[in-house]
Amino acid sequence: MAALITVRGSFSFMRRLVSLQRLQKYCNSKFQTAYLVYAPYAYSASALYQHRHFRTSYAATRPVLQFKLSDIGEGIMEVTVKEWYVKEGDRVSQFDSICEVQSDKASVTITSRYDGIIRKLYYDIDSIALVGSPLVDIETDGAQELPPEEDVMETPAVSQEEHTHQEIKGHKTQATPAVRRLAMENNIKLSEVIGTGKDGRILKEDILNFLASQTGAILPPSPFQEIQPPPPGPTAARAPIAKTKEKRAPSSMPTPITSRPVFTGKDRTEPLKGFNKAMVKTMTAALKIxxxxxxxxxxxxxxxxxxxxxxxxxxxxxxxxxxxxxxxxxxxxxxxxxxxxxxxxxxxxxxxxxxxxxxxxxxxxxxxxxxxxxxxxxxxxxxxxxxxxxxxxxxxxxxxxxxxxxxxxxxxxxxxxxxxxxxxxxxxxxxxxxxxxxxxxxxxxxxxxxxxxxxxxxxxxxxxxxxxxxxxxxxxxxxxxxxxxxxxxxxxxxxxxx
Structure with a gap:
């Protein structure tokens, strides 16, 4: 009887071992071409030979390229970043305006060479950018053909007073860079704003009015402060009484003590930039003549x-x-x-x-x-x-x-x-x-x-x-x-x- 129990126990163990080998062979043949991470088999008293499989996925990373400031010409080695037209996370296409920089000679608008997403801005506004240094990081589509590094598109900068055109839903919307930036900061689509300027140009007031209509806020008044005349002093109030007593001898009145105003202004120091910096160089050279x-x-x-x-x-x-x-x-x-x-x-x-x-x-x-x-x-x-x-x-x-x-x-x-x-x-x-x-x-x-x-x-x-x-x-x-x-x-x- 004891021998029979021993034989049955051995047979049961061998059957489980064969089942385990078949299951492992099936898994290897099923996922032999996939990248899988296998968990070790866990054995316990309650569940012998349990196993778990983890699903994995492959995410293709797109290349992130550094968009460098190319040589603008005229021996210019540094520029001042005057305005950003994009922010981190924005999608840009080729020839889209990225930023406006100002050199010793003129203002230039830098445009994108790539289609992609802005991942990093290297400079703040009014910072000095060196020629050859990166301006932004752009995450590009790996399938697109990247143009050579020197093919930079540079155009004369558009001032804040000139109309800038933006293609929106098949028609052109006129707005200045400052207005576009205000709309971008408040997540406002220019196509939804009705322009009251010339030829439908969108003004700053149009953006503020649209924002107020959406939020129900009351627009702040103009910063102009009207100078109010000082309130009439005690001397003016007593003027009629003084006229009735002109013949009386003037009484000895103590001289009023007036407090001097306290000046709270502070000096400020700014670095020479742009055309002012160019003027320093030119006039310094002129003094040698x-x-x-x-x-x-x-x-x-x-x-x-x-x-x-x-x-x-x-x-x-x-x-x-x-x-x-x-x-x-x-x-x-x-x-x-x-x-x-x-x-x-x-x-x-x-x-x-x-x-x-x-x-x-x-x-x-x-x-x-x-x-x-x-x-x-x-x-x-x-x-x-x-x-x-x-x-x-x-x-x-x-x-x-x-x-x-x-x-x-x-x-x-x-x-x-x-x-x-x-x-x-x-x-x-x-x-x-x-x-x-x-x-x-x-x-x-x-x-x-x-x-x-x-x-x-x-x-x-x-x-x-x-x-x-x-x-x-x-x-x-x-x-x-x-x-x-x-x-x-x-x-x-x-x-x-x-």
Whole structure:
């Protein structure tokens, strides 16, 4: 009987062992091509030979690429990040605007090369970004073909005053970057906002009104604080009583003690950035040039009459005609006779280069500071053509959209400081140029004519500065006399026009 029990126990153990081997073979054949994580078999008194299988899944990771700031040109090694158009987690496509940066020369909008998701922003607003350093990390689709690193798309930055277009549901929505950023921060779709600006442009007030209508909030009032007059003092209240007692002797009143106001303002220090930083470099280099100054006055009476006759003609063509096109064209005609004023020298002052093109710059006061765009090839343009180009540059300058091409390549400069005020000035030469002129304000002053009669004349003062290393006083004087003759007798200018 004991032997029978032993045989049965051995047989039962062998049957379980065979079942276990069959189950293991089945599992190996079933999942031999899959990546599985097997749990060890657990044995217990209650459940012998139990086993568990864990499901696993494979997640394909997409490459994350560093979008680097490529060389903008003009020897620029660093820029200031002025505005981000994206945030972490946003999806971008190729040629979408990522950020706006400002260099020493101009503002540039950086666009994306890739399709993907923004994973990291490396810089805060107003931070300095170095050329070649990463701007953002973009998680891209691994299947897409990545363009080469140097294929960066850079466009002139759009100012906050210009309309920027955004494709939404088949039509263009006009809004400035500031408005788009406000909408993005409040999770507002521009397609749902009705613009009240020109041509349906969405304004900041439209975003605030839409936000108030959604949340029921009351918009804060304008930050303008009206100055309230001080309340009437005790002296004013007693004025009627004082009138009735004018004949009485004045009583000795103690002098009131007034508390002095406490000034709570604090000084602040800011780093020089953008165009201000570029101005420091340019003016520091200008101080190394020995300047020769020459001043004169010009009678613009005949030019004033000529301009008044041509002003309506120019306006009929959609162009505003000022005196500046005449000044620039007269300077170009003078440079044909004195090409040394339209030249440049190397840093060691060993070689002089005579410029063929007359790219005459105009010092312009803009919201971003002093900028000097230039009119290209003035020697080939008419007075009307110069007026058209000046209108374009002034429009771009007032809206902060002057590009690098407009701000570089100048060969001679005129500063219309008189439009703000002042008669004489001491202009600083802009290296590598060798001459510059500053125009004072026009004044109506008495002058003697050919018959020794006192007449009313329109007088403007001009101040010239020249590089005395290569330009002597006689050359500067002769050029100024020729330039003045063209303006005092505009009909003579016609003989030399080409």
């Amino acid at each position: 020995p300047h020769f100054g020459y001043n004169d006055e010009v009678d613009l009476t005949q030019l004033v009459q000529l301009r008044s006759e041509l002003k309506e003609v120019a306006e009929s063509r959609g162009v505003k005609l000022s005196y500046m096109p005449f000044f620039i064209k007269a300077a170009s005609l003078g440079l044909l006779h004195f090409p040394v004023l339209n030249a440049s020298v190397d840093e060691a002052c060993q070689n002089i280069t005579y410029k063929a093109a007359h790219n005459i710059g105009l010092a312009m006061d803009t919201p971003q500071g002093l900028l000097v765009p230039n009119v290209k090839n003035v020697q080939m343009l008419s007075v009307f053509d110069i007026a058209v180009e000046l209108n374009r540059l002034q429009t771009l300058g007032s809206s902060g959209q002057l590009g690098t091409a407009d701000l570089t390549g100048g060969t001679f400069t005129l500063s219309n400081i008189g439009s703000i005020g002042g008669t004489y000035a001491k202009p600083m030469i802009l290296p590598p140029e060798v001459a510059i002129g500053a125009l004072g304000k026009m004044q109506v002053l008495p002058r003697f004519n050919e018959k020794d009669e006192v007449v009313k004349a329109h007088i403007m003062n001009v101040s010239w500065s020249a590089d005395h290393r290569i330009i002597d006083g006689a050359t500067m004087s002769r050029f100024s006399n020729l330039w003045r003759s063209y303006l005092e007798n505009p009909a003579v200018m016609v003989l030399d026009l080409k």
